[in-house]
Amino acid sequence: MTEHEHREKSGGPSSTESWFRSDAPAERWLLSGYSRDSRERTILLELVVRVLFPTVIVFSLYLLFAGHSRSGGGFSGGLVAGQAFVLRYLAGGRLDDSSTFSMRPPVLIGVGLTIAVLMGFLPVLFGGLVLESGTFAFTAPLLGKIKIASNLFLDVGVYLLIIGVVLDLLRTLGSGVEADIAASGEERR
Amino acid sequence: MLALVVAHLLVSLVLPGLTGRHTRIAFGVAALPPAAALCWVLAHSRAVLSGAGPVEAVNWAGPLGLGFAFRLDALALVMTLLVSGIGVLVLLYAGWYFERGSGDARRSAPLLLAFAGVMLGLVLADDLLTLYVFWELTTICSFLLVGQSGVTRESRRSSLQALLVTALGGLVMLLGFIVLGEAGGSYRISELAENPPTGAPLSVAAGLILAGAFTKSAQLPFHNWLPAAMVAPTPISTYLHAASMVKAGVFLIARLAPVLAGVAFLPAVTAVFGIATMLVAGWRALRENDLKLLLAYGTVSQLGFMTVLAGSGSYTGSLAVAAMLLAHGTFKATLFLATGVVDHQAGTRDIRELSGVAGRLPWVTTVSVVAAMSMAGLPPMVGFVAKEAAFEAFLGGGWDVAVEVGLILGSMLTVAYSARMLWGAFAVKPGVRRNEADPAPAALWIPPAVTALGCLALGVGYPLTDALTSAYAGRIAGHEGEYHLGLWHGFNPPLAFSALTLLGGLALFALNTRLNRRRELLPAGMSAQHGYERVMGSLERVAVGVTGRIQVGSLPTYLAIILLTVLVVPGSVLLFRETPVENLRWWDRMLQLPLALVILIAAAGVARARRRMTAVLLVGVVGYGIGGMFVLGGGPDLALTQFLVETLTLVAFVLVLRRLPARFTETESSRGVRVPKVLLALGGGVFVGFASLIFSSARDTASEVSVQYLEHAEEGTSATNVVNAIIVDFRAFDTVGEISVLAVTATGVASLVLTARSSRRRRHARSRRDIAVTSPGTSSGERGSEVS
Amino acid sequence: MSSVNLTMAIVLGGLYATGFYLLLQRSLMRVLLGIVILGHGANLLLQQAGGAPAGRPPMLGEAPVRLMSDPLPQAMALTAIVITFALTTFLLALAYRAWQLLGHDEVQDDVEDRRIRRLESELAEGESAENEQELDSEATR
DSSP: OHHHHHHHHHHSGGGGSOOOGGGSOSSOTTOOSOOOOGGGOOHHHHHHHHHHHHHHHHHHHHHHHHTTTSSOOHHHHHHHHHHHHHHHHHHHOOOOTTSSSOSOHHHHHHHHHHHHHHHHHHHHHTTOOTTOOOEEEEEETTTEEEEEETHHHHHHHHHHHHHHHHHHHIIIIIIIHHHHHHHHTOOOO | OHHHHHHHHHHHHHHHHHHTTOHHHHHHHHHHHHHHHHHHHHHHHHHHHTTOOOEEEEEEEGGGTEEEEEEOOHHHHHHHHHHHHHHHHHHHHHHHHSOTTOHHHHHHHHHHHHHHHHHHHHHHBOBHHHHHHHHHHHHHHHHHHHHTTOOSHHHHHHHHHHHHHHHHHHHHHHHHHHHHHHHHTOOBHHHHHHSOOOHHHHHHHHHHHHHHHHHHTTOTTSTTHHHHGGGSOHHHHHIIIIISTTHHHHHHHHHHTTGGGGOTTHHHHHHHHHHHHHHHHHHHHTTOOBHHHHHHHHHHHHHHHHHHHHHHOSHHHHHHHHHHHHHHHHHHHHHHHHHHHHHHHHSOOBTTTOOSHHHHOHHHHHHHHHHHHHHHTOTTSHHHHHHHHHHHHTOSSTHHHHHHHHHHHHHHHHHHHHHHHHHHHHSOOTTSOOOOOOOOOHHHHHHHHHHHHHHHHHHHTHHHHHHHHHHHHHHHHSSOOSOOOOSOOOSOHHHHHHHHHHHHHHHHHHHHHHHHHHHHHSOOOOOHHHHHHHHHHHHHHHHHHHHHHHOOOOHHHHHHHHHHHHHHHHHHHHHTOOOOOOSEESOSSTTHHHHHHHHHHHHHHHHHOOBHHHHHHHHHHHHHHHHHHHHHTTOHHHHHHHHHHHHHHHHHHHHHHTTSOSBOOSOOOOHHHHHHHHHHHHHHHHHHHHHHHHHHHHOOSOOHHHHHHHHHHHHHHOOSBHHHHIIIIITHHHHHHHHHHHHHHHHHHHHHHHHHHHHHHHHHHHHHHHHHHHOHHHHHHHHHHHHO | OOOEEHHHHHHHHHHHHHHHHHHTSSBHHHHHHHHHHHHHHHHHHHHHHHOOOSOBOSBBTTBOGGGBOOHHHHHHHHHHHHHHHHHHHHHHHHHHHHHHHHSSOBOOOOHHHHHHHHHHHHHHHOOOHHHHHHHHHHHTO
16 A cells, blocks of 8 residues: 555656755654645745644643543544644645654554443453443652543543544545545646 | 244254255254154143143243243144144155255255244244244245245246235234234233133224235135245145145134134134135136146135134034144145156146156055045045034034035035046046156155055044044033044935035036136136236335325425424424523623624625635634634533634535535526525524523523532542543443544545545556556666655 | 523524525535534534523532533533534535536435336326336236
8 A cells, every 4th residue: 555655656746846855854853755846835834833743742632631620631632633633734745654653544543442442341340330430549759649530541542533533534635635636637726 | 832943943044054065964954843843742742632731931021021922732733733744744855856955955945944943833822922923934934935046037926926915914913913912901812712802802803813814824815826826846835835834824713713702703704705715716726737736726725615614613613624724734735745746757747748647656646646535525534524524514504504505516626626636647648648757766755655644544543633623622612512523424414415525526527628618718807816916016106106206306305395394393382382481681791792793694604605615614713603602601621622623624624625616516596496495494593593592491400410410520530520521431432432433434534535546546556567567677667766 | 590592592593594504505515514504503502402501611629510501511512513523524525526426516316216206207198008017017026
């Protein structure tokens, strides 16, 4: 599959356009291997995204863990993280397997769903009911007392799944449609 | 008893694996469960005849009062002997009849066994609903067995006809069962028999149940499915359409006779339909040239005979019907099996092409003669014993005379077609080339020989037959009768009738050829087959008409109709409501007003927009406005999610819009269409707005559930954010379902959008391969660039 | 103690009217926008039917419980928002695919239904014996 995508890129119409080597990002940091055609690039946006991306991801993690007591939760956390990837798509173009985040979206969706379901059934092993929750408190060095409710893991599953869904949308409605456009050689509206 | 039935079904499940390679072994294995059932029943026969048969009830849905109930009584014993006994023989016979490893054999072995199982359940059932379930299962088995591979149009047509007629009757019968069960307060047949309901419900139930019985037992005017079903292979015709399944209708009347004893019209209706069937079918049998069709019409005729007896309700009549069930089962099975052998060995079963088979197949001829004697009612066969009892049953005055005359005429026809069958299958006919028939293998003629022996044994050993049947008759009539089955009752009217029947029948047979020539000249007249086709045809015509008018196929029309219904039905209720709207105020927070204005303007803009991008952006405005509403309404989580989702939705829309034309492409609809749409939409909006007022004013306290959630969130889930607690804990199951939906949608979107890409890729790869074949140099170079 | 908010009712009415109008259109994209708007309206309706006037966020320890808005409709609406999103993307993909295959994204009349309608009018025209004969054979095939 990956090979095909490479072929497509090399065979696509953009490769025939002039490509300034000096313009190519020296570092792969946060960028996929693919870069847009120079005419379509916005350096400013790329720069802003580079700076923003980790911040937004951290913020989404905060939302995920804060959801227990304040606003947030798996849904909003996942959606915020998803927006970060949307930004990256808008700035950098097609996300593909060479991106920093190397997990394929369907796999991520599956992992999220599996975690959520397993967390639902976990209490059964300890003689509880399905989806029952418990709280574990322990003291960690440096951090002090930490209280974790088992239902947090359900939220983690939701978080991962939402990110997966957003990435999948970028893969399909984003790169997929883009590839269609490229294939039909249609003028961009 | 349930275990026995289930054993049949379980074995039939494993059979398909075996039948492909070892056909004969498979049929042998298939014969085991019926054999076990037979042994079990025989072991209990003494107890049953003394009136203390085993009873079993399994409740599987206690509160609903649903369960399987079985009872082995005298009638069930008689039927089980037929069902399981003939089942064993037919299965063994079928192993040699079908070609090894043929598709028919693979299909038939498990189905025949399953049929034996459900038929056993049917005859043992003591619960009306249990009986109904097995009744319909036999219908389905029959459909599958008649249809076989469904390759020929004839088999499809016949199996469908059998299914439609019997299943329709079955449904009517179910209605009768329900009327009976509700009126009698119980669905247990034994309880109903002791304490039968009375009055109009009983009459209605009896009428409905008779419809079921008449369709299953192929009574006029439903008889035609049975001859049509003769396209099935002979073992199947033998078992289903001669020996067991078609008797279910007669069995049902006999089984419910004590319950329906109070129905005044029962004997008259059964007598009229039974005799009409007996005469019409007997007459038809004299004209058929296909041996199986001849026998099939004979079966219909005999079923009419049994229906008359089963409905009579008298002691002697019940005695006769039980004896007749045994007699018909044995002789008809023999004749069908023998016909199968003739067909198998001589390659045809057309009377006009068969000649001199008797010399080739002596054993088959012998058993056929025995069985035909029984069918014609000649001593010392069981057929004679049963027929004597039948003549005896209608010796009274009044209408009995008419019935007796009908029975005698019907029996004459029986004698005539019995003779015709023997002559047609085995006699040497002048002008017909003698058939080359190989001697039949033992496995093919032993099963009919066993049943033929049954004809003889039950006749000569009439005390045994009497013991079997009198137990049932005693229960029906409520007392022991004076009449006993026997071969010799002295010189009495029944004997005279038998003699008359024999003579008349033989005369009819002698004249038959001439009669047939006359019959050709008669107009076809009413044919049940034609009637069935007309009914089905007009049914389809009506279906097409209704569908064509109602289902116009336009989505906006459908939606408009749904919306209109909402406006009319709940809308009118809303207008006549009793809840007053109290505490009306303009807003809760001042800020709601400007937000509302923004939302409304944006919404109106969406409706008017002609450019896609405008519409999408305006929808985004609406969404953000709603988010603002949530903020003001005290739902920060909600607002956060709303904003995020709205952004993502916008992105998704814009990503797709790249490829779609800038303006909506639809053709502008005419004013006459647009105005009603606008009015309807406005009406819907008013309805919802009004409803929301009612809803929110109807609610004066916070819901019980919410209060509970607020109270228990902290200790139960250690969360202070109650909304989050609900999502991940209280209602976590919903959340798991929701994320599953998300996963499914993502997959759906991917498959919809990426299909074009993958097909393009395939094309691409193919063309690349072609290039690689023609010029290997370029392709390797490209591959190198790919690696880097 | 409940109060009825008229502004919200008007907004709801407006949203639903727009949504219904768009649903009755032939362009799949407009139908889709109608569904999105209806989804918004439904979420708002849930809050409105919850009955409690706009209160404080349902976070324990931040406000007295009796002043909080009802958490249950909020949780339901939260689920509904995400599901609507999923539905929207799916319909979007459908509209896109329809456009790809047909060159337009209009909702056409159902082909099978049109065939039945044609059969019906044909039969109604030629109610001859010949036709009936044909139908007979159809029925008992």
